Structures are given as structure tokens and as C-alpha cells.
Amino acid sequence: MSSRTYYITTPIYYVNDVPHIGHAYTSLACDVLARFMRLDGRDVHFLTGTDEHGQKIEKAAAAAGMAPQAFTDKVSQSFRDLVVAMNYSPDNFIRTTEPRHYAACQALWEKLVAAGDIYLGKYAGWYSVRDETYFVEGETEVGPDNKRRAISTGAEVEWVEEPSYFFKLSAWADRLLTFYEKNPDFIGPESRRNEVISFVKGGLQDLSVSRTSFSWGVPVPGDSKHIMYVWLDALTNYITECGYPDTNNPLWKYWPADLHMVGKDIIRFHCVFWPAFLMAAGLALPKRVFAHGWWTNEGQKISKSLGNVIDPIELAKTYGLDPVRYFLLREVPFGNDGDFQRRALIGRLNGDLANAYGNLCQRVLSIVGKSCEGKVPAKGPLQAADNALLDRAHGLLAIVRMELDEQAFHRALAAIWEVIADANRYVDAQAPWALAKTDPARRDTVLWVLAETIRRVTLLVQPFMPDSTAKILDQLAVPTDSRTFAAFDRELRPGTTLPKPQGVFPRFVEAAKAEN
RNA sequence: GGGCCCGUAGUUCAGUGGUUAGAACGAGCCGCUCAUAACGGUUAUGUCGCAGGUUCGAGUCCUGCCGGGCCUACCA
Numbered sequence: 138m139s140s141r142t143y144y145i146t147t148p149i150y151y152v153n154d155v156p157h158i159g160h161a162y163t164s165l166a167c168d169v170l171a172r173f174m175r176l177d178g179r180d181v182h183f184l185t186g187t188d189e190h191g192q193k194i195e196k197a198a199a200a201a202g203m204a205p206q207a208f209t210d211k212v213s214q215s216f217r218d219l220v221v222a223m224n225y226s227p228d229n230f231i232r233t234t235e236p237r238h239y240a241a242c243q244a245l246w247e248k249l250v251a252a253g254d255i256y257l258g259k260y261a262g263w264y265s266v267r268d269e270t271y272f273v274e275g276e277t278e279v280g281p282d283n284k285r286r287a288i289s290t291g292a293e294v295e296w297v298e299e300p301s302y303f304f305k306l307s308a309w310a311d312r313l314l315t316f317y318e319k320n321p322d323f324i325g326p327e328s329r330r331n332e333v334i335s336f337v338k339g340g341l342q343d344l345s346v347s348r349t350s351f352s353w354g355v356p357v358p359g360d361s362k363h364i365m366y367v368w369l370d371a372l373t374n375y376i377t378e379c380g381y382p383d384t385n386n387p388l389w390k391y392w393p394a395d396l397h398m399v400g401k402d403i404i405r406f407h408c409v410f411w412p413a414f415l416m417a418a419g420l421a422l423p424k425r426v427f428a429h430g431w432w433t434n435e436g437q438k439i440s441k442s443l444g445n446v447i448d449p450i451e452l453a454k455t456y457g458l459d460p461v462r463y464f465l466l467r468e469v470p471f472g473n474d475g476d477f478q479r480r481a482l483i484g485r486l487n488g489d490l491a492n493a494y495g496n497l498c499q500r501v502l503s504i505v506g507k508s509c510e511g512k513v514p515a516k517g518p519l520q521a522a523d524n525a526l527l528d529r530a531h532g533l534l535a536i537v538r539m540e541l542d543e544q545a546f547h548r549a550l551a552a553i554w555e556v557i558a559d560a561n562r563y564v565d566a567q568a569p570w571a572l573a574k575t576d577p578a579r580r581d582t583v584l585w586v587l588a589e590t591i592r593r594v595t596l597l598v599q600p601f602m603p604d605s606t607a608k609i610l611d612q613l614a615v616p617t618d619s620r621t622f623a624a625f626d627r628e629l630r631p632g633t634t635l636p637k638p639q640g641v642f643p644r645f646v647e648a649a650k651a652e653n
Numbered sequence: 654g655g656g657c658c659c660g661u662a663g664u665u666c667a668g669u670g671g672u673u674a675g676a677a678c679g680a681g682c683c684g685c686u687c688a689u690a691a692c693g694g695u696u697a698u699g700u701c702g703c704a705g706g707u708u709c710g711a712g713u714c715c716u717g718c719c720g721g722g723c724c725u726a727c728c729a
Contacts, residue, residue, distance in 0.1 A: 328724095332656095332724050332725085333724095335725075335729075336724075338728095339726085339728060340728075340729080401723090470666090474722085476665095481665085484678070484679090487689095488678070491691080492689075493691090493692090495691095496692075497691095497692090499687095499688055499689060500689090500691075500692075501688085503688060504688085551677090561691095561692055562694095564687075564688090564692070564693085565685070565687095565693040565694090566693080568685080570685095570686075571685095571687095573687095641689095643689065
């Protein structure tokens, strides 16, 4: 019997931008879930990629004197570099410029036409040449000089009409609301769900889904003057990957997706437009969309003009990749906005990683190395304190599974670190260095309990910090085929030879900064 | 304009209407010495934004106000 599938996606990133902390954050959350599910025996498919169409790309390519395809080849590379730099584990990296994606988009389009949900109309609105966008009447105002401008940007706008195909979104409001009601877990977190429902209840307008003002995109079948709306194009990537329209494709088993991870800015596209397209096409809807929040930098909104953009790769270079991965998911309740503070990062690195977790491993393994001939110590009869600690470590799997099921990374990590704190207390209470003189057998049992606790904890930390945990498991001589959750109860075998222990999470010393 | 959320220790936050409001970090004191000067124990700090109201009892429910955020705009 094949195991249960788990299909998780990042948004496809628009190649107009260089990768920043926001992209890294979304992908990181997906990566941790993908890794966790793989360890938990699920048949995982983790997809990320780039969104490469649209007028901005077309113009940027022209400005660079390049063909659009050559241009996007080059720019999308930076996102593939991010995958490597951040140690993400996607099963594929999709690009909207792939031929199979054109085929999927056009097939979906034809399905929507056949369903009677697409019609030809006229797109009209106040267009700002400078901003390259349309504004609705309410977003503009007439100034004292009698000229109409966009309120948000101050740019002059003019009335423009162009033919456009429309999707009958207005007809889907009731069915969307019914769907939300029947699937309370479809949108997370709760606050976003309320917003989406409130938005849909407010009434939906038909959606313009084609443009004629540029040509870099997927042509509309049968009317190649029109290019598909970039969001219809982009969202389709999730089913392109599974082989759409070929439902015999081996990857089709992954649809519908278990989770679309998105930033809060694009929740409407994923929770309103996308389900409507899918329903109209007679396709299954994704099981869940989760919208996370945004980071500020030391209390300030991040923007290019302020020059306070956070480069995740730079961060990883300074503080280490795994500590950065840990910090991003531990510091802020996932779903909330968060403030990035260097001091907080260093605090987590030194407090949670170096002092609590790293030092626990080091203090235990170094005694084992010195006193137990570098072998997993003998396990004698267990006392109440031993069982209490082991039981807590054992119970973590169910807790972490439950928390990650709701994308509550911070709570999963908090629960794990409580056991790490318990283990440190247990070391002090048992004082194995004192037992060495009075009761060596008991000391061995205590050390075994500790090593076993570290093993269990470390198995669960793997999705968050893959490299560091691999080192710790190496130091415990856990075989590489015993690192999934199927081996969660496979206890350390006394007598197994251990390598010499080595610190995995060095403290970050502030002075190091001055050397740079 | 409408709607939603938030305001609790120095900081970040938990707190199904029910005893003396909690945790973590930070601070003070004590202990330990295996360990990455790490670990453990312990102490302290609060007009629970403000003002009313409901209740035997309110951080928790209701109303108003102040402050902050988010969504959306002639509309729930």
C-alpha cells in the first residue's frame, strides 16, 4: 500500500525581485513541513518555482537588451540559488515559461470557457502609465488643478478601455461561502479566514483575465491577441506540476494540494480566485491555504527605499544557516507579523541553541566519552525520574505532529525545548559526575537516559536544522536509516562505539562583529 | 465611512467568569563544577490602556473613550 501523499507548495516567486527574507521565510516554513512529513512516512511532493510572465518582465528584459526568456533564465537562477543556500528540499522547481505550463494554462482556460464562465468584455479604468496599473474610481481623486491622480501613488491617471476576457467570479460568491463554511480549516490563521469571508460577503466583481497591451505571457486559446492574466497563469502552476490536464500523470495523485503556503498579501488570489477557477473547472480544491505575516527590521517597515532589506543568505553567513532557520520559526507565532531584531537572534542562538541544546549534548557526550570508553553506556534498571524524562521525550512526537498540523512551528519548538530544559535539570539532579565515585552503574544508566533523550529530541529537530542535527545524530552513532520517525522508538544500543563529541552550536560572540 | 483584532512584569507574550495574575528572556542572590563562564535553585518587579456597567465574583462579558494594527471601501 502506498503511503498517504502530502503536496505542499510555495507561491511561485516573481522574478522582478531579488530574493529577500520574505521569500526565504515562506519557503523555509514549507521546507520544515516537507521534511517533517517525509520523516513521518508521508509521500511528499514539495514544489517551489518562479513566476516569469507579465509586462514588467517584458519591459525589464527589453531594458536589459535581452529576450524575455533569456532574461528570466538569468533572474530565476537567483531563486534556485536561494534553495541551495537555505538548504530547502523541494522535489521540483517549476517555471511558468515551461511548455507544459502553457499547455496546462490553455487547457484550464478551455475548460472555463466550456463551463460558460468566461466571456469577452471590455476592461476599463483609470490607468496610470507611470505605475503601469489600473485604479478603480475610489482609488483616485481630482486635484485642485482638475487633474485626476491615484491617491496611493500620486501619479496622473487617464481613462483607458481595452477588450478583455472576464471570468464570472460574481457568480461564485455563494458557493465560495458555502465552501468556507463546510471547510473551516481551509484558511489559516483564523483572522485571515474572517477577512476573506468578509471580503466575499461584500460581493464579488467579475475578474478581468486577459490583457492585450503586451505579449509576454500565455496566449489565450483561439484569440492570440490576448495574453492570460498573470494570476490565472501563476496559480495554474500548482496543477501544471501534477500533469494537468493529463490526470493519468503519475504526479496527479498529489492533487489536491494539502497546503498552499502564502504571504498575507496574496491570500485573496489563493482563497477566492483560485478556488473559484478550480470549482468552475470541476477540479478538487486545495485542502488548506495558510497565510503568514511579514517581518519588520528592528521595528521598521522593510523597503528598498529605506535600504533595510534583509538578505537571508547574508544572515546565514554571519550567524550560521541552522540558527537562522531556527530563529525565524521560533521567535514569532507563525501567522503573526514579526520584528527582526539582531539581539533577539543572538539571544536565541546563544540561549536556546548554544547553552540549552548544544551544551546539553556536549556535557552529556563528553562524560560518556571520558567515562564510558566512548561507548553508549549500559542501561540498568530505570527509576521514576528516568521514566519521567523518557516519557516526556517520547510524548513529543505526538505534540509536534499536532502543532505542525496547524503550522504552529513556534509551539512545536517550544514543546521540544521544554524537554531540553527538563534534561538539563535532570543532569543537575542526578549529578553523574558524583555518581562516578559512588555508583558507576547508576551513572551509566543516567547517561543512557540522557543520550536517549537527546536522540529523540534531535530526531524531531531535524526538519528545522537538518545539518546540525545530522552532526548530533552522528555523535550518537544513530545509523542513517534509523533517523525517521519509524525509528523513533528504536532506542540507543549500549556498547555502540561513539565518535569523539564536538560542539555543534558555538556561541555567537559579539566581538566577532568588529573583525568584519 | 464600515468591519475585525490588539493594548497584561524592563522586554516578548500566556491567561474556559472563580483562591495570593503566569512563562520565557533580562536583573539580584545562592548552589554546582560534567559542559560551549554553560547548568540548577531562588527572589523581585504589574493602577491587567482609561471610565462606567452586568455579576456573589471581571484581566476575562457589555458600553463609551484613548492608543496601535489589519481588511475593505457608498457596502455586508
